[in-house]
Amino acid sequence: MSNPPILLLSTPTLGDLPASDAESLYLASYLQIACPGRWAITTAQWGDNGGKLPYITHLGHHIRQSHLNNLHLVQDPDEHLSRKEKVDIECWKAYIEQNVVDLTNHTYYSLPPNYPDLLAKYQFKDLKFPESQYIPQRLRSIIKSRLQHVGLWGLGGLNSGDAADEDRQRLDEAFVVGPAGTLAPRAWSGWTAGRDMEERRKQWGEKELENTIKRVFDPLVRRLDDKSYFFGDRPSTLDLALFAQLTFMLTPALPNPLLPNLIRSTYPSLVAHHDRLFSLLFSNSYVSIPRTNDTPTSQKSYLESITSFISAPFSSSSEERNQKGEKKEKKSDQEKRFERGRWLWFTGATVAMIGYLLTSGMISIEFGSGKDDEEVYEDEEVPEESVGKEVIFVEEEVGNAE
Incomplete structure (x- = not known):
């Protein structure tokens, strides 16, 4: 069976979800409503597309998300809206990206x-060396820098992998700054002082999270009001953006x-909005999403990449055979x-170094050996004039002494 013309290459699955990131879920929802039956989803490798997942291909060619509406197969969900409503959609989508996405990332990464117990196990279970040594840290460091900027990282507790940051924070709290900048240890307050402090910090962090969540979702609830969707009785891209985060x-x-x-x-209105779209798009089950296991490119293993890189220049045959035995x-x-x-570049760089x-x-670099130098030194003859002068000098000194 041939693949459909549009292919969504997403992050690995997460339980019942077809992907483990909200952007892939948004694109799946968008394609399901814009071109049903003409697209499919597959799991990509983390090294594909320069490490930028998810991405979309049309007939094997990469296509940007902003260009999807230019395809004749795709019908824009916002086509029936006015210009003012489209501008309003872009503003609210920016609001979701700036606020709701941070809360979602905090829930999964911080x-x-x-x-460690859920997301990392699904996202990186198929990674091989050396990708497994740097891809998880790279992805989490990007999320961490953003959450630190908005003050959400570590709020509500820290994971076991962040023990270094936790120990540093404990060390800072173990001392107080005295006069002239001197440090003094805090007074001991009992054996359970550390546990009590951690519990209070966790409770305070959870309370701050609740306040932040309410501050972010209250405007969305007021904008949705009692309507089925944000703009009438048909879902727009704003509904899909919120649905992706909620699901x-x-x-x-x-x-x-x-x-x-x-x-x-x-x-409850947001939960009802999510359930309504889930039933409309996927019939209350993600199993209905068209999926294919074929990917545009196959990724070589680390050993195969090194072997092919070394052996390619020295290959004497102009024809090779692939795995199926066909000639290339x-x-x-x-x-x-x-x-x-x-x-030639490698050779020039080596010679230059x-x-x-x-x-x-x-x-x-010194040429010759110490043995040759000794032989030359022994073969040298002392001039007779120098010997005579030394003898005369000694006789004169003896005469003066007498």
């Missing part, structure tokens, strides 16, 4: 123990469901020039 928070069973529980208990086409002149230029080390004096 609030313990959701990241990412409400669908999985989180180890620490602070945010989902607060949404369910405080904002000969390399073009451009590919041959590229390989020659690459190895050796020349720099020799001319700078960092490495000196």
